[in-house]
Amino acid sequence: MQDVALSSSFTLTDVPGGLPWLGHLRSFKHRPLRAMSEWWRQYGDALRFRLGPKTVHLFSHPALAENVLLSQAERFGKVYEQQRPTGLALVLGNGLVTSSGEVWKRHRRIIQPVFHRSRMAAMADRMVEVGAQRLAGWAAHGERPVDIAAEMMQLTLEVISQTMFHTSVAQHMDQISHSLRVSLKYAFDSFHNPLHLPAWVPTARNREFGRALQFMDTLIYELVAARRQSGAQYDDLLNLLLQARDEETGMGLSDQELRDEALTIFAAGHETTANALSWTWYLLATHPEVKTRFHREVDGVLHGRPPTADDLHHLPYTRAIFDESLRLYPPVPAIQRKTLSPTTLCGITLPANAIVLVGLYNLHRHPEFWSDPDTFLPERWLDGERPPVRCAYLPFGMGPRACVGTHFATVEGPLLLALIGQRYDPQLAQDTVEPEVMVTLRPKNGIRMTLQPRHRSVLAG
Numbered sequence: 001m002q003d004v005a006l007s008s009s010f011t012l013t014d015v016p017g018g019l020p021w022l023g024h025l026r027s028f029k030h031r032p033l034r035a036m037s038e039w040w041r042q043y044g045d046a047l048r049f050r051l052g053p054k055t056v057h058l059f060s061h062p063a064l065a066e067n068v069l070l071s072q073a074e075r076f077g078k079v080y081e082q083q084r085p086t087g088l089a090l091v092l093g094n095g096l097v098t099s100s101g102e103v104w105k106r107h108r109r110i111i112q113p114v115f116h117r118s119r120m121a122a123m124a125d126r127m128v129e130v131g132a133q134r135l136a137g138w139a140a141h142g143e144r145p146v147d148i149a150a151e152m153m154q155l156t157l158e159v160i161s162q163t164m165f166h167t168s169v170a171q172h173m174d175q176i177s178h179s180l181r182v183s184l185k186y187a188f189d190s191f192h193n194p195l196h197l198p199a200w201v202p203t204a205r206n207r208e209f210g211r212a213l214q215f216m217d218t219l220i221y222e223l224v225a226a227r228r229q230s231g232a233q234y235d236d237l238l239n240l241l242l243q244a245r246d247e248e249t250g251m252g253l254s255d256q257e258l259r260d261e262a263l264t265i266f267a268a269g270h271e272t273t274a275n276a277l278s279w280t281w282y283l284l285a286t287h288p289e290v291k292t293r294f295h296r297e298v299d300g301v302l303h304g305r306p307p308t309a310d311d312l313h314h315l316p317y318t319r320a321i322f323d324e325s326l327r328l329y330p331p332v333p334a335i336q337r338k339t340l341s342p343t344t345l346c347g348i349t350l351p352a353n354a355i356v357l358v359g360l361y362n363l364h365r366h367p368e369f370w371s372d373p374d375t376f377l378p379e380r381w382l383d384g385e386r387p388p389v390r391c392a393y394l395p396f397g398m399g400p401r402a403c404v405g406t407h408f409a410t411v412e413g414p415l416l417l418a419l420i421g422q423r424y425d426p427q428l429a430q431d432t433v434e435p436e437v438m439v440t441l442r443p444k445n446g447i448r449m450t451l452q453p454r455h456r457s458v459l460a461g
């Protein structure tokens with residue numbers, strides 16, 4: 001892998017056309033992904049735009065990403081404040097995604113071991129069991145199109161709750177999906193829209209958000225209470241959270257801390273992978289030659305039996321499909337930070353508290369670093385062809401705040417693809433699919449697909 005020239009120099013370009021008070025809010029609010037992508041193509045790798053009173057810097061070059069996330073990471077903090085929660089912090093409180101400083105450091109130390117590679121084989125078996133259970137219901141859909149994005153959400157939600165909390169949430173599925181959708185949309189709007197009314201104003205939207213939050217709080221608190229009452233000792237995340245003790249004070253996590261971390265893993269641990277899988281089914285359905293090679297690999301390696309973590313070594317094309325899908329549709333399309341003090345990177349000087357977006361969606365399609373950047377080409381990942389330069393491919397972020405669930409997701413994604421792909425061939429039942437950003441990059445209004453069974457003999461087995 002080539003090292004990108006970290007000394008590259010950039011000049012900030014102001015996106016033209018901002019209105020006096022609103023700035024570029026209108027275009028951004030309606031289609032944030034399109035706005036970020038078009039502005040980047042027109043005005044370059046380092047640009048600046050305004051959302052009401054906020055000035056936002058969009059960086060879409062590996063050298064800039066490297067500075068923000070890695071080499072100068074200590075100068076760039078998360079944008080959330082515990083005292084005045086906005087955006088995701090309204091939902092996730094002070095959990096691993098939204099916290100900073102000592103709390104984050106301590107909680108990352110507690111949580112990280114659950115994702116250690118050595119635990120992945122056992123988790124992989126659980127992932128496949130959950131997948132097989134859900135697939136058992138697919139035959140009932142017959143020829144009727146279903147929303148594959150909703151299916152993937154429910155599947156990954158059940159995977160996360162069974163692997164991390166040893167609990168099934170199957171009976172609450174619809175309500176959990178609804179509550180998370182409502183709250184993530186609310187969180188996203190509240191952060192970017194200066195016209196957003198604070199949560200205490202009794203609007204219909206605020207009340208809906210309140211109900212969604214209340215439902216999820218109750219769910220998590222019941223889960224914790226049930227575990228405490230049963231005294232069961234599982235080797236899972238909930239156990240680690242309940243057993244954690246502060247090295248100095250010997251104190252455990254408070255109920256609020258437990259709630260924030262549990263909800264964070266629930267949300268961060270299923271939304272992202274579900275979106276990645278949904279985009280992958282869409283890409284496979286629209287690229288028949290890739291799908292044929294995928295089927296050949298999966299059938300040839302598995303011969304109809306369920307996949308295991310070990311099989312992943314023999315499924316390079318399946319893994320390449322997942323990697324390539326994460327390139328074209330990164331579930332986290334931009335990583336947000338703010339400068340903690342005045343900072344200079346690659347010739348650009350930013351004041352303190354400047355908001356920065358590292359545009360992963362743009363980085364992953366940068367024509368300087370990828371050949372045929374907009375084409376779905378899993379082959380580019382084979383034969384050890386890793387990303388062309390460091391930081392041109394960052395679906396899981398980089399540096400100290402990189403995704404804690406990277407191994408988990410890179411096992412779960414290809415395993416579920418292989419499991420489903422050997423039994424079903426989802427066919428697109430709509431003409432176009434539009435991406436939408438709601439914290440994560442989702443297919444707007446889902447993706448309607450028919451679930452075409454592949455080999456009757458495999459299904460019967």
Ligand code: HEM
Nearest residue numbers: 096097268269272273331332395396397401403404405409
């Ligand atoms: C394809 C799936 C996934 C993608 C693309 C993804 C992407 C990311 C990215 C880009 C970040 C960094 C955000 C930043 O720097 O601000 C992140 C952080 C995080 N992710 Fe993931 N993620 C995925 C799956 C998961 C899973 C399965 C889990 C847990 C089971 C998880 C839990 C987290 C947590 C807790 C953080 C915050 C880490 C910290 O700040 O210390 N993610 N993820």
